[in-house]
Amino acid sequence: MPDDVRVKDSIDKGTVAAAKALESENYSAGFKTDIETEYAPKGLNEEVIRFISEKKGEPSWMLDWRLQAYERWQTMDEPDWAKVDYEKVDYNDIYYYAAPKQGAKYESIDDVPKEILETYEKLGIPLREAEVLLGVEGAADTAAEARGGDQKPRVAVDAVFDSVSVATTFRKELEKAGVIFMSISEALREHPDLVRKYLGSVVPQSDNFFATLNSAVFSDGTFVYVPEGVRCPMELSTYFRMNAENTGQFERTLIVADKGSYVSYLEGCTAPMRDENQLHAAVVELVALEDAEIKYSTVQNWWPGDENGKGGIFNFVTKRGDCRGARSKISWTQVETGSAVTWKYPSCILRGDDSQGEFYSIAVTNGRQMADTGTKMIHLGKNTRSRIISKGISAGRSDNTYRGLVSINKKAEKARNFTQCDSLLIGGDCGAHTVPYVENRRADAQLEHEATTTKLSEDQLFYARQRGLGEEEAVALLVNGFVREVMQHLPMEFAVEAQSLLKVSLEGSVG
Amino acid sequence: MTTTALKNPSEAERQLTDLFSQQKPEASQKAAFEAFTRSGLPHRRMEQWKWTDVRQAVSRLATVDTAADTSIELPSDAIELRFDGSAWTIPDKLSEGLKIFAKSGGHDFAQADALPLGALASSMTGHSGEDMLMIEVSAKVDQPLVLTYHGGGAAAFSRVVFVVRKDCHLDLFEHYSGGAGFSAFLAEFGLAENASVDRTVLQESSREEVTAITTTAHLDAKATFKQTALSFGGKLCRMETRLEHQGEGAEATLNGAYLVASGFHTDFTTHVTHGAESCVTSQLTKGAVADGGRGVFQGKFLVPRTVGQFTDAEMQHQALLLENGAEIFAKPELEIYADDVECEHGNTSGQLDDDALFYMQQRGIPKPEARALLTEAFIAEALGDALKGVRDQLIEATRRFLRNQGSN
Numbered sequence: 078m079p080d081d082v083r084v085k086d087s088i089d090k091g092t093v094a095a096a097k098a099l100e101s102e103n104y105s106a107g108f109k110t111d112i113e114t115e116y117a118p119k120g121l122n123e124e125v126i127r128f129i130s131e132k133k134g135e136p137s138w139m140l141d142w143r144l145q146a147y148e149r150w151q152t153m154d155e156p157d158w159a160k161v162d163y164e165k166v167d168y169n170d171i172y173y174y175a176a177p178k179q180g181a182k183y184e185s186i187d188d189v190p191k192e193i194l195e196t197y198e199k200l201g202i203p204l205r206e207a208e209v210l211l212g213v214e215g216a217a218d219t220a221a222e223a224r225g226g227d228q229k230p231r232v233a234v235d236a237v238f239d240s241v242s243v244a245t246t247f248r249k250e251l252e253k254a255g256v257i258f259m260s261i262s263e264a265l266r267e268h269p270d271l272v273r274k275y276l277g278s279v280v281p282q283s284d285n286f287f288a289t290l291n292s293a294v295f296s297d298g299t300f301v302y303v304p305e306g307v308r309c310p311m312e313l314s315t316y317f318r319m320n321a322e323n324t325g326q327f328e329r330t331l332i333v334a335d336k337g338s339y340v341s342y343l344e345g346c347t348a349p350m351r352d353e354n355q356l357h358a359a360v361v362e363l364v365a366l367e368d369a370e371i372k373y374s375t376v377q378n379w380w381p382g383d384e385n386g387k388g389g390i391f392n393f394v395t396k397r398g399d400c401r402g403a404r405s406k407i408s409w410t411q412v413e414t415g416s417a418v419t420w421k422y423p424s425c426i427l428r429g430d431d432s433q434g435e436f437y438s439i440a441v442t443n444g445r446q447m448a449d450t451g452t453k454m455i456h457l458g459k460n461t462r463s464r465i466i467s468k469g470i471s472a473g474r475s476d477n478t479y480r481g482l483v484s485i486n487k488k489a490e491k492a493r494n495f496t497q498c499d500s501l502l503i504g505g506d507c508g509a510h511t512v513p514y515v516e517n518r519r520a521d522a523q524l525e526h527e528a529t530t531t532k533l534s535e536d537q538l539f540y541a542r543q544r545g546l547g548e549e550e551a552v553a554l555l556v557n558g559f560v561r562e563v564m565q566h567l568p569m570e571f572a573v574e575a576q577s578l579l580k581v582s583l584e585g586s587v588g
Numbered sequence: 589m590t591t592t593a594l595k596n597p598s599e600a601e602r603q604l605t606d607l608f609s610q611q612k613p614e615a616s617q618k619a620a621f622e623a624f625t626r627s628g629l630p631h632r633r634m635e636q637w638k639w640t641d642v643r644q645a646v647s648r649l650a651t652v653d654t655a656a657d658t659s660i661e662l663p664s665d666a667i668e669l670r671f672d673g674s675a676w677t678i679p680d681k682l683s684e685g686l687k688i689f690a691k692s693g694g695h696d697f698a699q700a701d702a703l704p705l706g707a708l709a710s711s712m713t714g715h716s717g718e719d720m721l722m723i724e725v726s727a728k729v730d731q732p733l734v735l736t737y738h739g740g741g742a743a744a745f746s747r748v749v750f751v752v753r754k755d756c757h758l759d760l761f762e763h764y765s766g767g768a769g770f771s772a773f774l775a776e777f778g779l780a781e782n783a784s785v786d787r788t789v790l791q792e793s794s795r796e797e798v799t800a801i802t803t804t805a806h807l808d809a810k811a812t813f814k815q816t817a818l819s820f821g822g823k824l825c826r827m828e829t830r831l832e833h834q835g836e837g838a839e840a841t842l843n844g845a846y847l848v849a850s851g852f853h854t855d856f857t858t859h860v861t862h863g864a865e866s867c868v869t870s871q872l873t874k875g876a877v878a879d880g881g882r883g884v885f886q887g888k889f890l891v892p893r894t895v896g897q898f899t900d901a902e903m904q905h906q907a908l909l910l911e912n913g914a915e916i917f918a919k920p921e922l923e924i925y926a927d928d929v930e931c932e933h934g935n936t937s938g939q940l941d942d943d944a945l946f947y948m949q950q951r952g953i954p955k956p957e958a959r960a961l962l963t964e965a966f967i968a969e970a971l972g973d974a975l976k977g978v979r980d981q982l983i984e985a986t987r988r989f990l991r992n993q994g995s996n
Contacts, residue, residue, distance in 0.1 A: 084927075158635050160923075487913055502927035505893060511922040513935065518916075520909035520939040526920070 084503055096472040096503050099414050100443045101383050106200055106347035112192045114239070114321050117174035123147065126293055129174050129240075133262045133296075136269050146282040146292035153286045156420075159449035160478040160510055163391065163418045166356050173294045175239040175321035193243055196318065197236055200347060232343070233258055235315040237328055240296035247311060254310050256340075257302040261329055264300035271302060275333050279362035279399045279426070287358040287420070288395040291327045295360065298328035303338040303369075312341045317357075319348035319379070319390070325356035332362070334369035336402065341372040346415070348380040352388045354417060355380075359394045367402030367429065372410070375423075379415035384473065386445030389417025396423035397453075400432035400461075408435035409452065417446060422480065424453035427461035427489075434463040442475035442507070451481035451512075456492040456522075463493070469500040471507035478510040483526075487518045496526045594628045599648040600770070601628050607649075607743065608711060616696045621711035623700030630704050639884045639917045640855040642705070645798050645824040649742040652769045652796035658985060660763055660790065663977030665731045669721075673740020673768055676721055685727020685756065694720040694747070697774070699804055699830060702859075706802035706828070709774035712745035725752040725783075732759040732975060740768030747774045752783040752811075759786045761975050764801060766793040766822065772800045779811035781835060787815045788975040790982060793822025795851045800826045809835025809864070816974040817844040818982050820989065821854030821881070828857040833867035842871045845970040846907075847989045848914075850880030857886040862896040862929075869900075874970040875907035876963055877914035878993050883907055888921040891929050899929040907937040908963060910993055940966075960990050 084093055117128045126147055130140040155165065177190060233247035235258065242260030251258045257268060264272050282292045299315045319326045334340055348355065357379060363371050373396075382389025392415075398407035409423040425434030436452035454463035463483065471477040479498045500509035517524055594601050608621050627634060631643035662668060669688070670677040678688055700707035713720050723733070735748070744767070752758055764773065777785060785805075793799045799822050805813050819827050831840055846854040860869050875883040885905045890896075907916045920933040940962050948958035967986050974982050 500922075500924070502924065505897075505925075505927045507927075508893075508923070508925045510924065511920075511933070513918075513920060515918045515935055515937065516915070517907075517909060517918075517937040518913060520912050520914065522909075522938055524935075524937055526933075526935040 083505065088501065088503060092470070092501070093503055096441055096443060096470055099441055100473070101381050104350065104380060106378060107350035107380055108199065109349040110192050110196045110320050112190060112320070113178040114175050115178045116172045116321070116324075119172055119323070120169040121173060121294065125173055129294060129296060132174065132176075133265065135262075135265050138273065139265060142277070142282065143293050146289050149283045150286070150289040150293055153289060155286050159420050159480070160476060160512075161418045161420060161447040161449050163354070163447070166354070166391065168290075170323070171356060172321065172324045173327065174296050175324040176241040177238060177243070189244055193238055196238070196320070197316065200316070200318070232312045232314050235260060235299045235313075237297050237299075237315060237317045239319060239321050239324060239326065242297045242299070251310070255304040255307055256309050257300065258313055259300055261298045261300045261331060268300075268302070271333070272300060272331065275331055275362070275364055277362075279364060279397050280360050280395050285395060287393040288360050291329060291358050291360045291395070295327045295329035298330045298359070299332075300330075301332040301340060301342065303334045303340045305335040306337045308338065309340040312343060314343040314345065317344065317346040319355060319357065322351060323353065323355075325358065328359045330359070330361040332371055332373070333364045334366065334371050334405075336366045337368040339370045341374070343374045343376070345376045345378070347378050348390055350380050350383070350388065354382075354389055354391055356391045357394070357416075361394070361396040361423075363398035363407055365398065365400050365402060365405035365407050365432075368404045369402060370406040370408075371398060372408045373398070373423070375411040375413075377411065377413045377415050377419075381415050381444060381446050382417040384444045386417065389446075390415065392416035392419045392421060394421045396421065397426065398424065398434070399426045400429050400434060402432070403429040403458070404431045405429050406433040406435075408437070410437045411439070413438065413440040413448060413450060416448070419446075419448040419450050421450045422452055424455065425463065426455045426457065427463065428457045430458040431460045432458055433461070436463075436465045436467070436481075438467045439470070440468070440477055441470045441472070442477045443473045444475060445473070446475040448476070449478040449480055451479045453482040454484070454494060456483075456485045456489040456494070459488070459490040461489055461492050463495075465494070465496040465498070467498040469498070469509055470503065471500070471509045472503040474506045476508040476510070478512060480512040482514040482516070483524060484516040485519045485522045485524070489519055489522065491521050492519060493523045494525070594625050597628065598643060600646045603649045604708070611712070613711065614692060614694065616694050617711045617713070620697045620700050620707040623707040624704050624711060626701070627704045636857070636886070639882070640824060640826055640853070642798065642800070642824060642826070646770050650769050651741045652794065654766045654794050654797065658765065658790075658792055660978060660981050662734050662761070663732055666734045666761070666977070667731050668734045668736065671735065671737045671746055673738070673744040683729055683731050685725060686729050686733070687722075687724040687726070689722050690719045691722045692719040694749070703802050703804070703828065703830060705772045705800040705826065706774045706804070709745045709772040709800075709802060710747045712772070713747045721746070721748045723748065723750045725750070725756045725758045728755075728757040729759070732761055732977060735760070735762045737762070737764045737771075737773065738767040740771060742769050744768035744771040745773070748776070750775065750777045750785070752777070752779045752785055754780040755782045756780075757784045757786075759975055760788070761978055762787070762789045764789070764791045764793075764799065766797045766799070768797065770798045773802065775801070775803045777803070777805040777813065779805065779807045779813060781808045782810045783808070784812040785814065786975060787813070788978055788982075789815070789817040789827070790978070790985070791817070791819040791825060791827065793820070793825055795823050797822040798824045800828070803829040805829070805831040805840070807831070807833050807835065807838035807840065807867075810837045811835065812839045814841040814973060815843065816971055817856070818971060818974075818985065819844065819846045819854045819856070821846065821848045821852035824853045824855075826855045826857065830859045832861040833864050833869070836864045837866050838864065839868045840870070841973060842869070843970045843973055844873045845967045845986070846873075846875040846877075846883050847967065847986060848875070848877040848881035848883045849989070849993065850878050853882045853884075855884035855886070857884070859888045859890065860901070861890045861892065862899040862901065863892060864895055866898040867900075869902070871903045872970050873905045874967050875905075875916060876910055876967060876990070877907065877916055879911035879913035882915040882917065885918045886921070887919070887933065888923065889931050889933075891924045891926050891931065893925040896926040897928050899926065899931065901929070901931045903933040905935045906966075908966060909937060909939060910963075960987070963990055
């Protein structure tokens with residue numbers, strides 16, 4: 078946004094600055110890594126799918142599953158109901174598999190090509206466990222600072238570079254606790270039955286156009302299994318990096334939390350600045366059994382394209398969690414700042430009685446970005462509860478849409494939902510949209526939807542003022558509290574971007 | 589005559605095509621039918637119709653059992669126009685400043701693509717033996733104008749255009765009481781500067797009838813359009829209002845209530861464009877739905893860039909599920925491109941407040957009666973702005989409905 082853009086007086090200056098800091102010219106992850114890359118033949122056909130499956134050394138049922146998905150995909154139409162407008166992808170003009178030539182998974186971290194190690198270092202993601210433990214690298218420091226605690230949290234990282242996982246840290250230590258944390262390609266080889274049991278059980282092969290495409294060609298991603306009663310001893314994370322040109326990234330993540338377990342998982346994503354659009358069509362499936370809890374956080378910072386809308390990632394992602402067991406809980410937290418086009422609705426199926434779903438989101442769009450994002454809360458079980466808090470900030474010439482569904486099934490006795498979505502426009506050339514869908518079939522359901530201007534409560538303001546705070550200070554204090562609703566749910570290991578968002582307020586919202 | 593052919597037409601769509609060809613359509617009607625054929629009868633795969641599937645509900649055009657016509661006692665000075673499904677009966681004597689005439693070769697229906705059933709209605713007016721009806725208001729008309737719609741057999745269509753000149757006013761009551769298996773009605777309002785319309789609509793159909801009432805309104809500067817609608821639904825009923833503020837300082841109030849029994853379906857869909865600065869829209873929709881009934885509310889405020897600055901718009905939808913198994917589907921939508929506006933939307937659905945029920949019971953009011961009283965009061969809030977002469981009768985109709993639902 079140019080410096081002289083006219084901004085409404087009531088909008089917090091810190092917010093304007095924070096949104097500006099996220100403009101594409103400040104994109105720090107936009108460098109390319111020069112490394113020899115091996116590709117699948119360009120385009121999409123059965124041969125390419127066989128090629129990917131073979132590269133991964135998959136069992137034959139997996140190949141059949143992929144081919145079934147491909148067959149189905151050919152009969153499907155690309156969805157067009159979202160408020161995004163982009164030149165349709167030529168699905169035959171991209172590479173569906175790209176991997177560093179020196180092989181995929183490395184035995185030891187010392188075998189990982191130094192270009193890749195450097196790439197991750199530059200992004201603030203240390204892959205050498207020793208370094209993480211010593212706190213040498215920036216990421217852990219940042220997180221600790223962000224939390225204001227002395228204890229440096231440890232994070233295990235699965236690093237996915239284009240189509241392959243290149244390193245997974247702390248695996249041994251996690252194994253001691255019984256936690257399986259590895260790339261999905263390895264899991265297919267080492268724990269095929271476990272993967273087979275859950276894969277596609279939340280997002281079926283033919284769920285939607287992009288998920289079906291993913292089912293056919295997914296290359297890598299993360300598999301997590303937390304056994305019964307185990308509280309995962311550290312935070313798990315995957316860092317997705319797209320590097321190769323003309324390549325799509327199609328990862329698949331599957332997290333299963335067995336009875337009474339707990340896991341917190343964080344994903345981060347970046348890509349180089351390239352002039353062409355690149356496709357990212359991922360599928361994430363979460364399964365929470367009885368009394369289990371999964372906390373899933375995303376810091377999405379794919380290259381958004383330049384200020385004129387050239388280049389950038391198309392982020393067409395299907396994320397869904399199934400609260401399969403009673404009293405289970407799934408919580409999605411997302412900070413969305415990147416991508417040229419976002420089409421993404423992390424959802425919860427609240428199947429188990431007394432299960433809970435949460436969705437916390439901040440989406441900031443700049444330049445020519447278009448984001449259509451939100452959630453679906455499907456209440457099936459009794460006494461299920463969900464909460465949706467979404468903040469959208471549009472600047473530049475971007476469009477930012479919240480689209481969310483709350484559905485109460487006829488048998489979902491005493492279901493409850495609370496939804497709050499606010500949006501803010503910075504300048505007069507962008508758009509902010511809200512499209513909530515509410516389907517209620519229960520008289521005893523309690524549904525509340527709020528999407529009003531965030532006005533500060535007079536009482537709160539008065540209280541703060543009579544404690545001796547100046548008006549401006551009081552407003553800053555209260556407004557910050559408002560955005561923290563989302564931020565406090567976010568582990569911030571990678572989240573340098575997220576920190577600047579702490580300054581964001583939605584004072585002056587339009588609706 | 590050539591028109592675009594429908595893709596895989598259903599029997600009803602084939603019948604509609606035949607009906608259309610039997611008339612001598614004007615160019616504007618051809619264009620409208622052409623627009624209709626681009627979608628055909630709207631169905632659930634269309635985003636705006638996902639909860640109201642007309643194609644499925646109207647498999648073929650046929651005469652069906654019709655609802656008993658709720659008798660409404662009209663204000664004694666009312667001017668009544670009757671539509672029997674094919675022709676209008678217009679009284680000889682009209683008040684000063686009111687001109688009513690049938691017109692052939694009407695203007696193109698500009699929003700045909702967004703409103704497929706409005707397009708259908710405007711393409712079919714020749715079938716009814718009448719052309720488009722024009723109602724021109726060029727004074728402050730004191731007597732309320734009443735339009736009653738009943739009959740038509742298998743299908744009924746009408747198009748009525750209201751033109752309200754500068755500084756003029758019209759009080760209007762429309763009563764749609766079924767009488768056709770499938771009906772599509774279109775009412776278009778053009779309000780000049782400082783003109784005002786106070787419109788009240790009552791809709792009833794049987795559980796075998798499908799009714800679509802499409803309204804468009806264009807408001808010049810400082811014009812005021814006030815609408816209160818009460819709908820009892822039908823097998824399927826869509827009450828769709830598309831309003832555009834075109835002049836600075838225009839004001840719109842779009843209130844409505846729906847009462848849906850088992851086997852019935854009502855859909856309130858509104859789309860308001862704030863195409864001029866400093867316009868105000870206020871919208872309150874209430875509903876009560878029994879087990880096996882479905883109430884749909886889709887509201888949208890569109891605030892375009894620059895011209896929509898200083899918009900003040902509020903949308904509220906509140907609905908009661910009288911029993912489990914009732915369905916209330918809502919989509920209160922905002923699309924905003926201007927940065928200095930106030931748009932709010934609120935949406936709640938659930939049951940009556942237990943505390944209020946308890947309070948009334950401990951005051952000696954039996955529970956069923958307390959429930960009926962509270963529900964009536966809840967619905968009546970949206971009917972408060974109805975035309976004086978019929979308001980109490982709408983509330984009485986509400987009371988009757990609640991009594992039949994066994995609420996007391």
